[in-house]
Amino acid sequence: MDFEDVRPRMEKSLDFLRQEILSIRSDKAAPSILENLLCSVYGGTQQLKLVELGTITSPDPRTLVFQPWDASIIGEIRQAISKTEIGLTPIIDGAVIRMAVPPLSLERRQELLKLLGKLLENAKISIRMIRRDKMVEIKNAFENKEVSEDEKFRSEQELQKITDEYIEKIEEMRKKKESELTTV
Numbered sequence: 001m002d003f004e005d006v007r008p009r010m011e012k013s014l015d016f017l018r019q020e021i022l023s024i025r026s027d028k029a030a031p032s033i034l035e036n037l038l039c040s041v042y043g044g045t046q047q048l049k050l051v052e053l054g055t056i057t058s059p060d061p062r063t064l065v066f067q068p069w070d071a072s073i074i075g076e077i078r079q080a081i082s083k084t085e086i087g088l089t090p091i092i093d094g095a096v097i098r099m100a101v102p103p104l105s106l107e108r109r110q111e112l113l114k115l116l117g118k119l120l121e122n123a124k125i126s127i128r129m130i131r132r133d134k135m136v137e138i139k140n141a142f143e144n145k146e147v148s149e150d151e152k153f154r155s156e157q158e159l160q161k162i163t164d165e166y167i168e169k170i171e172e173m174r175k176k177k178e179s180e181l182t183t184v
Contacts, residue, residue: 003162009130010166017123017170021177024112024119028180029064029101031056033088039080041073053077064088066097104181112181120174124167131163 022032035051050056054068054077066081068074078097081090087108088099104112135156142152 003134003158006130006134006159006162010127010162013123013126013130014166014169016126017119017173020119021116021173024116024177024181028061029058029099031058031064033086034064034066034081037080037084037086039077041076050077050080062101064099064101066090066099067095068097071095109181113178116174116177116181120170123170127163127166127170131159134159 019036022030023036034056035049037050038047039050039053040047041053050066053070053073054066057065057067059065066077068077074092074095074097078090078092081088081097081099087102090097090099138147138152138155138159141147142149147155
């Protein structure tokens with residue numbers, strides 16, 4: 001049995017998790033907090049991500065600056081940022097939007113840790129579902145006499161090794177983000 005389709009599918013799950021984790025705010029001002037934020041612009045006719053509307057920078061550890069490429073939509077962008085639950089207050093300063101990143105309260109840290117836990121668990125479920133699909137494929141191949149019992153056993157062991165490898169990567173992401181969130 002080959003596992004050519006398993007690793008790319010599991011990697012996609014990890015990539016999705018990485019993007020989700022980047023959107024969880026820590027104490028430092030990180031442009032990734034805003035990048036995937038959707039914004040209704042041009043009178044609500046288009047939904048675009050902030051990264052598609054301008055540049056996001058962090059001049060210091062406590063400030064984010066968004067500079068739109070089209071100054072006519074700066075008010076709509078400010079409004080979209082205000083409506084999010086990331087806890088930033090956008091202030092228009094000429095042609096840019098400045099946001100001070102306040103320190104996280106203990107309660108907010110706990111909420112973010114719970115959110116992180118849910119995201120990580122969803123990623124693990126996704127990895128396990130991919131494993132289950134391949135296990136069914138292995139079982140069907142054995143029942144159809146396409147593979148021997150020894151080969152079935154080896155394939156199941158190899159699949160479990162791959163699954164364990166990706167679950168470990170998820171745990172590494174957990175440790176890294178948890179340390180970011182708990183460091184005051």
